[in-house]
Amino acid sequence: MYVFVLDQNLKPLDPCHPARARELLKADRAAVFRRYPFTIVLKDRTIENSVVHPHRIKIDPGSKTTGIAVVQEPIGRVTTAIEVTHRGQVIRDALLSRRVLRRGRRNRKTRYRQPRFLNRTRKKGWLPPSLESRIANIMTWVQRIRKFCPVIAISQELVRFDTSALVNPEISGIDYQRGELFGFEVKEYLLAKWGRKCVYCDALNLPLEVEHIVAKSRGGTNRVSNLTLACRPCNQGKGNQLIEQFITGKPDLLKRILAQAKTPLKHAAAVNATRWELFRRLQQTGLPIETGSGGLTKFNRKTKGIEKSHWADAACVGTSTPQQLLIKPIKPLLVVSIGHGRRQRCGTDRYGFPIRHAQRAKFFMGFGTGDILKANIPAGKYAGIYIGRVAIRFKPSFKLTTGGKSFDVHPKYLQVIHKADGFAVL
Numbered sequence: 001m002y003v004f005v006l007d008q009n010l011k012p013l014d015p016c017h018p019a020r021a022r023e024l025l026k027a028d029r030a031a032v033f034r035r036y037p038f039t040i041v042l043k044d045r046t047i048e049n050s051v052v053h054p055h056r057i058k059i060d061p062g063s064k065t066t067g068i069a070v071v072q073e074p075i076g077r078v079t080t081a082i083e084v085t086h087r088g089q090v091i092r093d094a095l096l097s098r099r100v101l102r103r104g105r106r107n108r109k110t111r112y113r114q115p116r117f118l119n120r121t122r123k124k125g126w127l128p129p130s131l132e133s134r135i136a137n138i139m140t141w142v143q144r145i146r147k148f149c150p151v152i153a154i155s156q157e158l159v160r161f162d163t164s165a166l167v168n169p170e171i172s173g174i175d176y177q178r179g180e181l182f183g184f185e186v187k188e189y190l191l192a193k194w195g196r197k198c199v200y201c202d203a204l205n206l207p208l209e210v211e212h213i214v215a216k217s218r219g220g221t222n223r224v225s226n227l228t229l230a231c232r233p234c235n236q237g238k239g240n241q242l243i244e245q246f247i248t249g250k251p252d253l254l255k256r257i258l259a260q261a262k263t264p265l266k267h268a269a270a271v272n273a274t275r276w277e278l279f280r281r282l283q284q285t286g287l288p289i290e291t292g293s294g295g296l297t298k299f300n301r302k303t304k305g306i307e308k309s310h311w312a313d314a315a316c317v318g319t320s321t322p323q324q325l326l327i328k329p330i331k332p333l334l335v336v337s338i339g340h341g342r343r344q345r346c347g348t349d350r351y352g353f354p355i356r357h358a359q360r361a362k363f364f365m366g367f368g369t370g371d372i373l374k375a376n377i378p379a380g381k382y383a384g385i386y387i388g389r390v391a392i393r394f395k396p397s398f399k400l401t402t403g404g405k406s407f408d409v410h411p412k413y414l415q416v417i418h419k420a421d422g423f424a425v426l
């Protein structure tokens with residue numbers, strides 16, 4: 001991954017190769033501005049006397065992991081690759097535990113009241129907190145990248161497949177071999193419709209093939225209503241048999257497949273509320289937003305012979321993807337969303353009984369829990385130099401975690417390298 005570069009007024013310049021950054025740092029022409037993502041600031045340059053190229057942020061939002069790539073526009077060089085792992089389940093669990101504690105407290109401490117319900121309203125565009133956090137994670141990284149890199153546009157994968165390209169595929173007699181790109185859109189459509197598993201044996205996590213329910217040799221068409229997805233053994237096992245011959249003894253399954261084949265995928269199933277909300281938030285940045293479909297992403301990636309990963313998918317989003325992507329010598333920055341701590345002040349035992357209380361302050365002696373620090377301990381059992389994360393205590397004895405072990409350390413030996421920012425770097 002390239003290194004972000006700022007000029008002496010902290011305006012973003014073109015990212016540079018890590019080797020160049022080392023040279024600049026060694027010659028004392030630059031200083032480290034930030035560790036993650038690695039950013040240097042030049043001491044003898046301003047944006048006015050430098051050549052700056054346009055960059056584009058490309059996003060492939062996922063439910064667990066989102067890929068983000070930054071592409072330098074004219075030459076198609078991927079300068080930055082980031083994979084952000086979200087924390088949906090953690091948030092859900094935390095809210096559930098809060099709810100249980102509140103409920104218990106109200107039952108203990110308040111007089112009886114008549115139940116009130118259906119008396120809450122939600123803002124338009126409301127999303128569950130676990131999904132909201134996903135969007136917040138992505139927006140955080142978009143804003144961060146914009147600070148360090150001259151970004152002029154954003155590309156986002158908005159939908160799995162392009163419905164306008166398919167135009168009512170179940171009814172009109174569209175041939176799925178009409179074009180190479182079209183095949184990718186149809187495959188994504190089928191994946192959404194049939195639930196990413198083999199219809200015959202329910203096998204998950206296998207490469208699935210497009211399967212004709214009525215075989216082509218028996219006059220079966222390429223209409224989407226005649227297509228489904230099957231694993232290779234099932235696809236070959238069925239061959240050109242009739243579906244009734246292939247699944248014998250499972251009338252329920254047969255009925256379900258035939259019924260589902262004729263039903264077009266509901267519009268709602270293809271529309272992902274989180275992605276649309278992300279699209280709206282990205283529009284608020286004021287940058288031009290390009291959107292692409294999952295089918296197009298896959299088509300771009302496959303035709304360029306790029307291996308699948310979240311960040312490579314991101315680099316292939318949208319029609320603006322250049323013919324040639326220079327992405328070879330790149331290692332993504334893997335970050336995990338860990339949040340900014342919690343507001344819970346009252347710790348309980350496993351019965352929900354309050355047993356301890358947390359301090360109100362979040363910082364002590366200039367340190368906060370989660371900061372990445374360098375410890376230089378001169379003497380004692382743990383003498384040496386360490387880099388790790390700290391958990392603060394409200395006494396000058398912090399807990400430093402480094403390399404799987406943790407021990408107490410006095411803050412006078414500590415120096416902040418990177419302030420806690422809600423993400424951990426793998």
Ligand SMILES: [Zn+2]
Nearest residue numbers: 198201231234
């Ligand atoms: Zn199968």
